[in-house]
Structure formats: C-alpha cells, structure tokens
Amino acid sequence: MAKIPVGVLGATGTVGQRFVQLLAAHPWFEVVVVTGSERTVGRPYREGVNWVIGGGVPDTIADLIVQPTAPNLDIGGTPPVVFSALPTNEARELEPVFAAAGYAVVTNASAYRMMENVPLLIPEINPDHTGLIPVQQATNNWPGFIVASPNCSTTSAILPLKVFQDAFGLETAVIVTLQSLSGAGYPGVSAMDIIDNVIPYIGGEDVKLENEPKKLLGAFQNGALTLADLRISAQANRVPVLDGHLASVSVKLGRPTTPEEAIAALQTWQPPQICRELPTSPLNLLVYRPEPDRPQPRLDRDAGDGLAWTVGKVRQCHVLDIRYLAITHNTLRGAASGSILNAELLVAQGYIHGKS
Amino acid sequence: MAKIPVGVLGATGTVGQRFVQLLAAHPWFEVVVVTGSERTVGRPYREGVNWVIGGGVPDTIADLIVQPTAPNLDIGGTPPVVFSALPTNEARELEPVFAAAGYAVVTNASAYRMMENVPLLIPEINPDHTGLIPVQQATNNWPGFIVASPNCSTTSAILPLKVFQDAFGLETAVIVTLQSLSGAGYPGVSAMDIIDNVIPYIGGEDVKLENEPKKLLGAFQNGALTLADLRISAQANRVPVLDGHLASVSVKLGRPTTPEEAIAALQTWQPPQICRELPTSPLNLLVYRPEPDRPQPRLDRDAGDGLAWTVGKVRQCHVLDIRYLAITHNTLRGAASGSILNAELLVAQGYIHGKS
Amino acid sequence: MAKIPVGVLGATGTVGQRFVQLLAAHPWFEVVVVTGSERTVGRPYREGVNWVIGGGVPDTIADLIVQPTAPNLDIGGTPPVVFSALPTNEARELEPVFAAAGYAVVTNASAYRMMENVPLLIPEINPDHTGLIPVQQATNNWPGFIVASPNCSTTSAILPLKVFQDAFGLETAVIVTLQSLSGAGYPGVSAMDIIDNVIPYIGGEDVKLENEPKKLLGAFQNGALTLADLRISAQANRVPVLDGHLASVSVKLGRPTTPEEAIAALQTWQPPQICRELPTSPLNLLVYRPEPDRPQPRLDRDAGDGLAWTVGKVRQCHVLDIRYLAITHNTLRGAASGSILNAELLVAQGYIHGKS
Amino acid sequence: MAKIPVGVLGATGTVGQRFVQLLAAHPWFEVVVVTGSERTVGRPYREGVNWVIGGGVPDTIADLIVQPTAPNLDIGGTPPVVFSALPTNEARELEPVFAAAGYAVVTNASAYRMMENVPLLIPEINPDHTGLIPVQQATNNWPGFIVASPNCSTTSAILPLKVFQDAFGLETAVIVTLQSLSGAGYPGVSAMDIIDNVIPYIGGEDVKLENEPKKLLGAFQNGALTLADLRISAQANRVPVLDGHLASVSVKLGRPTTPEEAIAALQTWQPPQICRELPTSPLNLLVYRPEPDRPQPRLDRDAGDGLAWTVGKVRQCHVLDIRYLAITHNTLRGAASGSILNAELLVAQGYIHGKS
DSSP states (O other): OEEEEEEEETTTTTTHHHHHHHHTOOSEEEEEEBBTTTTTSSSHHHHHOOSSSSSSHHHHTTOOOOSSSSSSSOOOSSSEEEEEOOOOHHHHHHHHHHHHOOOOOEEOSSSSTTSOOOOOOTTTGGGGGGGHHHHHHHHHOOOOOOEEEHHHHHHHHHHHHHHHHHHHOEEHHHHHHOOOOOGGGGSSSSHHHTTTOOOOOTTHHHHHHHHHHHHHHEEEEEEEEEEOOOEEEEEEESOOOOOOOEEEEEEEEEEEEEEEEEHHHHOHHHHHHHHGGGGSOOOOOOOOOSSOOOHHHHHTTHHHHHHHSHHHHHEESSSOOOEEEEEEOIIIIIIIIIHHHHHHHOOOOOOSSOOO | OOEEEEEETTSSSHHHHHHHHHHHHHSEEEEEBBBBOTTTTSSSSSHHHHSSSSOOOHHHHHTOOOOOOSSSOOOSSSEEEEEEEHHHHHHHHHHHHHHTTOEEEOOOSSSSTSSSOBBBBTTTGGGGGGGHHHHHHHHTOSSSEEEEOOOOOHHHHHHHHHHHHHHHHEEEEEEEEEEGGGGGOOOOBBBHHHHOOHHHHTTTTHHHHHHHHHHHTTTEEETTTEOOOOEEEEEEESSSOOSSEEEEEEEEEESOOOOHHHHHHHHHOOOOOGGGTTTTSSSSSEEESSSSSSOHHHHHHTTTGGGGGGEEEEOSSSSSEEEEEEEOOOIIIIOOOOOOOOHHHHTTSSSSBBOO | OOOEEEEEEESHHHHHEEEEEHHHSSEEEEEEBBOOOOTEEEEEEEEEOOSSSSSOOOOHHOOOBBBHHHHHHOOBBBBOOEEEEHHHHHHHHHHHHHHHHEHHHOOOTTTTTTTTOBBBBBBTTTTGGGGGHHHHHHHHHOEEEEEEEEOOOHHHHHHHHEEEHHHOEEEEEEEEEEEGGGGGSSSSHHHHHHHHOOOOOTTHHHHHHHHHHHHHHHHTTTTEEEEEEEEEEEEEOOSSSOOOOEEEEEEEESSSSOOOHHHHHHHHOOOGGGGGGTSSSSOOOOOOOSSTTTOOOOOOOOHHHHEEEEEEEEESSSSSSSEEEEEETTTTIIIIIHHHHHHHHHTTSSSSSOOO | OOEEEEETTTTTSSSHHHHHHHHHHHHSEEHHHEHHHHHTTTTTTHHHOOOOSSSOOHHHHHHHBBBBBSOOOOOOSSSOOOEOOOOOOHHHHHHHHHHHOOOEEEOSSTTTTTSSSSBBBTTTTTTGGGGGGHHHOOOOOTTSSSEOOHHHHHHHHHHHHHHHHHHOOEEEEEEEEOOOGGGGGOSSHHHHHHTTOOOOOOOTTHHHHHHHHHHOOOOOTTEEOOOOOEEEEEEEEEOOOOOOOOEEEEEEEEEEEOOOHHHHHHHHHHGGGGGGGGGOOOSSOOEEEOTTTOOOOOTTTTGGGGEEEEEEEEEEEESSSSSEEEETTTIIIIIIIIHHHHHHHHHHHHSOOOOO
C-alpha cells in the first residue's frame, strides 16, 4: 500500500521534531510537508530546525522546504492530514481554520481538547469517540475535523482508571504525579530550579488532570458524549527526571474490591479489537510489575517502545478503595506517539484515506 | 545554670554524628559520654568516627573515649540521660535495658515508638503525652523510661494534621511523600538507582506513616492514651533530593471547611505555652507560603533552622475536603533535633534534672 | 563612621540581586540607588525584581524606586560609587559613560576587563594594580574610573597560580574546569541538557581563562602594567552542580619543585597587609585540604563564607611540574563578593570616600 | 558455524551480568557455564543473581546452575574459554590457576593487566600484541593464557592517542577525566556524595591512566613488548552522570601539528584490517564531532552501540601541542564489550577454536 502523505504543523519545535522523527520511520505515513514560524519559512528543514531531541534530522525530511502554517498546503490525501505540534495559542487560532478548509487535524495541543464534539482520543481506551467526528463536522459546518490527544499527565494515570471503570465502576480518584522535565518542553525548566529539588507546581496541569479523564472515560451514545461521573483531585509535581511521568493514584470504586481483584482486572483487560490493526499499539499494552519498588521512571518509561503503561503497587487504600502507581513515557505515549496512534485509528476506521 | 550531662548511644553512625554536632552547641546539654560499636570502643571519638555530615568533629567531643553501649556509663544527672541513635535491632535490645537501669532514654529509633505507654513525642504537638512516663515506669517496673520521636516521614505531614484536628476534626488522610536521600542514612541510596529516577518504595515507611499519626494525635486522659480515630493511606517515594521531605496530603475533616478557613487555622494556631521555654523550638513554627509553587525542598527545608514546617497549596480537595503540601527537614526536625527538643521538654516538665 | 552610599546598576538581574543581598548586610556600604531596565523603572525594587537567589528582598532596599541606568543618579559620596551588574553589551556602552561622568564604576562585567589601564583586580592578589586608576583617568580624560573583577572561572584557579608565581616562578598552565550552573545566570542551563550529562563548552570562557591570569599576575611598575609571561591552555566544562567552580590545573614552574615545597608555599603564603583591613576578606583565605578526595564543590564552596580558595591534591605532574585542584564559590568570590572586596580596597587605599 | 561455548567467571556481579547480557545475543559465542560466589552456587542463575543492569535475565542463561569458580568447568572448546568478571583479589588468585589448567582467560579485571607477557588488548589498537600469548605460555609453563582489557578510564582517552602516535609521534599527555557512576559498580557511589557535587578522586585510577597507555601503545617486536616512551599526568573525577567517561586531553606530539592536521588524522585513520571480521567492532569506530559543545556523555555514549569513540574539540593547546575531548561508554567499550571484542580477535587469529 502506498503511504499516506501527511503534514506536520509547527515542525521545528520540540514536539514537532518528535513527530518528524517518529513519522520518518512509520509504516503507513509519509511526511511531505512541514510548516514553521516566519523565521524558518523558505529554508530547508535541516537548516530551519534547531534539532534537540537526539539522533539526527531524518534524511527523508531534511530537505523539505519549511512552509507557512496556512491551509493551502500541498499534501494530497482524502482528507489531507496534518499533525499539529503548534503552541497552544497558535493551535487555538489555526486548527479550526484547517478543519474548516477540509483538513484532518490530529493535534497534540490542548486548545480544543475539551471542546464539545472534539474527540479526546486514546485508541486503546475510547476508539468509539471518533463517532463525534460527523457531529463535529455538522455542528461547525467543517469538511475537515479535529481530533485531540490528552495531556501527558492525564495519560500517565488513565489506563488503570479505564480498566477499573470497566470492571468495578469508578467514582473518585486522588492523583499525585511526579512528572519529568521533558514535559515542559525545551529549554523548559532551569537546572538552577530543579537540581536537588522538587517543584510542586505545573501551570494548568492539575485542572487538566481533573477534567480530561471525565471526557476520555465518557460514554458515546446516540451521537453524543456523556462525561463520566467522576471526581478527581490532582497535585502535579516536577521532579529531576528526564522522561516518564509517574502517577500515584487512590480510587473509590463502584463496589468493594480487593487488590487481588484489581490486579486480575489489570492482567486480563484487553484493548478493543481494532487496536490490533494499529502498527504503533504495543502488543503488551499494560505491564503489571509485582515488585514493591516498581514502576520507576528510568526503568519503565521505555516499555513497549514508550507506548505501554507500567502499573504496580496495587494495594488496598485505607481511605478510598484501591491505590496504584502507573508510568508512561510522556513524550511518546503522552505526546507525539499518542497522536500518531490516533491517526492510525482514523485510518483503520476509514476517516483518513491515502492518495485518491 | 550548669549544663545537663548527657550520653549519646551509637554516636559514630550518621544519626549519632548529627546528635553530637547539635548537642555540642546546645545551651542546656553537654555530651560527656559517647558509645559505639566494638570496632570503635576505646578510641578517641575523632578517630573512631567516619565523620560524613559536613563541618567537622566538635572539639569538645573529639577527645571523648568511645564506650561500649552498656548501662554502666558515667554520665551523672538525675536520671542519667542518653540520646539513642542506635540501629533498630540494637535499640530493640538495649533501650529497655537502659530504662530498667534507670536511664532516661530519648530515642530516635523506631523500635519502641508504638509500644504502649511509650510517649511518641513532638513537644509542639502532644507535650501532655509525657504523662505516660509514670505509667510506663510502673507497668515495666523501670526506674528510667523511654521517650520516642516519630519517623521523619510522619513528621513531615503531621503539624497541619494537628492544626486541622484541633480546628475541624480529622477523619482520613491520603498522604504521598517525596522523600530525600538523607532519610536513608549513609551510604543509603546508590546514585546508580536514583539519578534521573524516582524509587516509589521505602521499606516500612508506608506503615509508619499510617500508624504513627494516630498515636501522635491521640488523647492522653486519666493516665491512658487513646489513639486518634483516623484512617491514613500512605505512599512513600524517594526522589533525588539531598534533604527535606515533601508530603502531599488530602484530608477529610470533621466538618465542611473552605481553604480560607484552613489557611486561617494554620496561620493562627499556636503551639502549647510550654514550647516557648524550649530553646530549640523555632519562633515561627509553621511557615505558610501563599505562592503556587511552594513549598520546595531546597528552598524551604532550612526554615527555622530546619525545625519549622513550611506549608502551602492549601486547596479544596475534590474528593476529600482539603489538600495541602508540607515540608520539614528530615535529619533535623525529623530526627536528631526532634529528639533534642523532646529532651528539652522533659527538662521543662521536670522529668530530667541536672547534676544533683 | 557613616556608611558610604552606593548605587547598583542592573540591580534586578541575578548578579544585581546578589549585590543587593550582600550590600544590605555590609559594614561600610549602603545601597541608596538601584537601576534597572525600562520594564522596572519607576516601580519599588521589591515589585520590579523577580527575586530568585534565596532568602528574600532585603527590607532596607525593597522600597527604593528603580531608576534608569543613566549617569544622573542621586548617590552622594566622592566620587559617587556604582557597582555594575549590567549585561556585557550594556556594560560596554554605559560603564565609560559613568566613568566620564565622574563615577567610580566597580564592575563584575567582562566588557573592560582586558582594556588597558583598567585594573583587573583581586585585592589579595594584585592590590597595587589600582595604581592604574590615575593613568586610566588621565588617558581617557575621565574624572571617574572603572575597576573590574575577573571571570568566575579565572578566579577559581588563580590564587595557587599567584602563590607559585611568587615562590617558584610560573611559565605555563593547563587548566580544565568543572563549572557550576549558577555561573550561567538564571534561567541559564536547561535541566534537559545537564541532568545525567556534562557540557564541555561555555561560550568565551576558555579565552577568558587563558588571558585574564596574565593581567592579574602582571607587574605594575612605573605607571604601567606588564602582562605576566605565561601560556595557558583552558577547557571549561559545565557539570550538574549548583554552585562552586572546580579547576584542575597542571603548571610548569620557574624551577623544579616538589609537591612538599608547593604545599609549604601554599600554607605559608600571606596576602598583602592591606587585606587585613578589608571586612569581607576571610581570615583563612587559602584552605589547604590534605585528603585525597578534596576539594569537592558541595563540601568546600562555602569555606570562608564563600570567599576562600580551597586547594588540594597538590602532586607531581609527570608532564609539567606540579598539579593541583582548587575551588571557589563562583557567585560569591567569583562575582558579587569579589567586586565588593574591590570596593573595600578602593576605600582602604583612599580612592573612594564617604559622604563629603 | 556452531557457536563457541564459553563460561563466565563471577557471572552474578554487575560486570558479570553485562557479560551474560551481551553474550546471550552474540553471533559467535554461547554461554554454557556461569560461576558465582558460595552463596549462589548450586542455584539457577536467575535465582542466584540480583539483576540490576536493566532488561531482564536472558532466557537462554537463566536456568544454568551457578558453578563454583574452579578450573573444572564443563565448557568444551579448544581451549575452553572463560570471560573473567571476578573482583580484583579473586582475579589475582584464580586467573593464573585457570591459565595453568589450560583455559583461555579473557579478563576485564585489573590484576594482570600490567604483568609482563599478558597482552593488554584493544583489537582496533594493538591486535598484534596477542603475539605475547606463546611467550606467556612458555614463560609460565601454562597450556592456557590470560588476555586483559584496559581500565575504562584508559579506554576513554586511548584511541586518539593511538591515531596521533601513528601520525605524528606522541611524547606526553595531560589527561583529566569526568567519569560516570557506573564505573564504580553497584551500589558504588552514594547518592548522598555525588548529587550537586563532583568527587575528584577514584582510587587507583590515576595510576592506571598513567601506565596502561604505555603498554597499549607499546611495540611488539621479536617476541617482546617495548612500552611506549610516553609520560602521562592524569586526574580522574567522578561526576553525576550514569554512563560514559569523558576525557579532556592535551598532548605533546613528535612534531608541530595543526588542529587541521590532527582532525584529518582522526578522520582518515583506519583500524587494522582484521577488525572488519569482528562482529562487535563498529563500522564507524571513531566519530568526529565538529560542534563546539560535543562530545557529551548522554548524547554520545551510545555511538556505535557503545563501542565507538566520539572525539571533538580538537584544538591547539597553548602549552603542549594539541588538545581534544573523547568519550566512550565505560561499561560497554570500557568493560564487557571490550573483552568480548578481545575474544573475537582471538577467534579471528586462531587462538580460540570452537568445539573440536
């Protein structure tokens, strides 16, 4: 099968670089257009980008000329697909413009995550939420559409919440995260602030952690999404770790549950059938570690090529019902790889086609 | 007033070194005896000790000859006072022997913290628990007694719990700690394990965090201690920070409480009157920081010479009632300084006297 | 004696903050004017500054209104004294303007360090170089003058070089530094770059390290400075350390020298007599540590309140003659405190007077 | 070709684990015997080992029963081959015993590195030194032999030294290393010692760095090795980096050399022809990086799967002739992989054969 051509909006930033790196090796997609800021427009990508994420600029993309971020890109495909790595304010302005111009916008930005009828999507968790796409198109009179990924801190905690919701019902969660530096982008956190220290504050993160799971775990029925009836209390902390967000979670479930039942639910849960078709979805999506000192960011962030959840310390909570720890790789599962998975799902479900 | 002579049991270990350092500059106490392991017995302290805590061996103590840890020490005082920095297993064996021999044992070890009639003591929180001392002496037929300090992780979270208990009643707490390396002693955690990482496990710490507050916040009445009716769920994590334990806490209170009320309670709470007489108790015991990114271990651990609690991010908890962050210096308030404060209280209350 | 009024140019930056903090507690000087960028002009210092260096804004300075950096400041004193914490480019433009307007400019900036007739000054090393001041004034037709401090990396290595130059003669030095993060200012180095890493590059630093010692160790005679005849090869590295620059140095001396002779020279060397009058100069200026694993940045950077040099590992070099390690605190001895010491020397030598 | 059976001595330690991990995926070798300490003898390897190096115990080796480290192992092969990951003192005692019993001992230990007639070997640098093997056998009357790898700090600096020796002659070198934590084994350095710090001391390392290059760069002629006529001055430092040793080196060459000539020499140098046959030797053995801020440990340690040297900052030295920085991965090129490469060379040269 011929690869599906795609564009990357904001390709010179760090999230954009990660998209470029991952898509360069992707079996289904091929980057044919990159866009960037005024400073970089008109230059070859290899010259416009300040590549900071390790490895090097992929050869297949290095010579693309950086385009302005405007909806007149020569991508091809039906609809033309763009991955958005735009900063929030640009995303807020430009993503609807691209959707109105007929593009499929697969975004990692936060601007429209909580907008009605925009699917907030993790294929293994709520693939049916793409059913919102036609509603979104009809409501906004858009030929294209927007599909969003959740915040990387939300992602770190979410899969066990989904498993427990399915198995026992889910009522409340107290979440404390220990988040890595790469979540703040580059240059991000000053070394002067974080060496020998913890910063118990990440702007806007607590609110995202408290709201996004309600949408991710909501029910899509009869053309509408009902948010999950769930209360969350979140405290996000920055720690001196390069990659990998650790979430410490206590949950109140719909019925009394033992740790053994909770562990069994985690070990037997299977993602929806359609995920088997997605090349980036890992075979072993949820790694349960029985050791008392796991998961650990450095040891577990790369499980499943950075796309698996590693879960451990599933225990009785003496205040709510069950507590656990979970880790994901924030710049892979929690960012670029997550959006690419979303695009794979859109292909599998027929929302995105190759060259016509 | 002449200084009160004291001994330090296990003076060559890291906790013992901290005792020696702090007591060398203490206005009330004077170290006249140090004990150590077989390897060091008979040598001058300066030679027997491998001093690792910064500064240098205090001159006034450097030439003391290390004694065996046995209850025949030439201390003087009524009763003779020993600070115990013994490892847990030695503490378990030897502390009762010293109490039975008439010594006042002021211990930092965990062995007898939860033993009935042993006061688990923080002078600013439960000074009346020393009322257990005569009960302890009568029950065990000991002329001496044991008084214990709580675990350093318990200490980090406890003062706001006390304030809220006093003001609103306290029912449950979910506690997640981010604990420093010095809490593990020396050499403690391998740098190979903790650089670019978090270890979500500290042996025995969760259980201590779940049980010790019930005793600290219990009520002493009619010669007996009633544990506080309180459920706690704790998750202790080790982070790459040198000193200072950060606790992230959500609490369910006895009545609905706004963050403003909680903050007001923290800002107006006063320690018991007797604490004003204790030279080590800081003037500003509870530092409330209104900034969204405080407290931070490196910036706040030294507040009040390492003896104050710094509290911040007092907010509504969407699951329980109120949440907050608190930091203390684990090797000062949470260890040696805490025990020295206990001894000061014993002096102020008349349980310890100087040379007769 | 009434305190000498001074101004701080660029008082809102991190170097400026350090000046403000140190001068607030200074026995001789009193900050009466602070200047800042356009954004902060006209606001009280406490509001204009983003205080990042720990502690808090000193009360005596907090309410000063930030002034524009122009030579019409109401300071008083003969001449009026300003400490310059300006960024290099502003320093290049403005410091001569202030000198021309009659100010004594005591600068930490690099702009005029190597300019002819500007003393590059460390009071304990070359106090006689202030003899260049009248030459500088005459040459430039300035009523005021500029006096500069060396770069913080130069400072870390320099005192032993001076001692060896005095004792044995000094021909060449190979210097490799391990420099701390605070040397890069704030926010400075991204945590993403330096955790689990070393960056073997600090822009411009190698050249400063190779040239500044020639001036510092030069001879002032007959109204002119002769640079020291000295060849230096320098490699500056950034390491994940908060404060304290470590220099590893091998030197070729004027005559064969044993490590014992070198150590004896270090231990017996005395700073010039006039330094005893300077309140900030530490009693123990050069701390020689005989342990094989010292000096270490975290353990030794605060020696002498951050103003001493700690030297160790003085050994035979198998290629040149002698090698050694030295540490200083880069933001104290290597920056603000160093400049304040320079001003103290100017007072002691009569170049600066109090209120007339 | 059938794989060559090998044993691993001291297989349960961290170096032993690395041997096991690398050999499990090796195209030529197959681990059939593992030995360990008394505590682990008789247990399956997976139970005896405390696996700390990441990944997991390889399935093909997990069920091997740990044997005592004695020269009666059932390995097969002519001669039977053992990789030695023994601690120094055990290596000193046991390696000659194995050689005397007919084993080919390929060791990573330091015990016999400098022993006369033991090749200190890096295949890409001095493959002809294996010519010492028959001399060693004759001298000691051993049917087997010992071949050693250099210290990991020596390794980090050595390849450019070899290139320059070949091209220009080499007279002296001043070497300062910034070495990673994994070089100290596990648990190795305490986190309490190294966070926010540098330790300028690694026991015995300076002497190894000063002596081993003389042997590695020596000339084997007429059945004897002549040490290189070379003076080295070394200062080893431990920095808070997980893996990768950085060496900062200044060299005096046999003739005046420009940086351009030095860079050209590095870029055109080719390892001996025989290295092309060795499966572990990387295609791109010497990576020259022109950027001013490279090499960096985290970014460059994994070049060539941890077997390449990355070299940069080749500049004029103002004291000697040329200076440069070099990095290798200390637990791969500098330890286990290096020894495995040695064994590959021994196969290619016919000193080791498969099953007879």
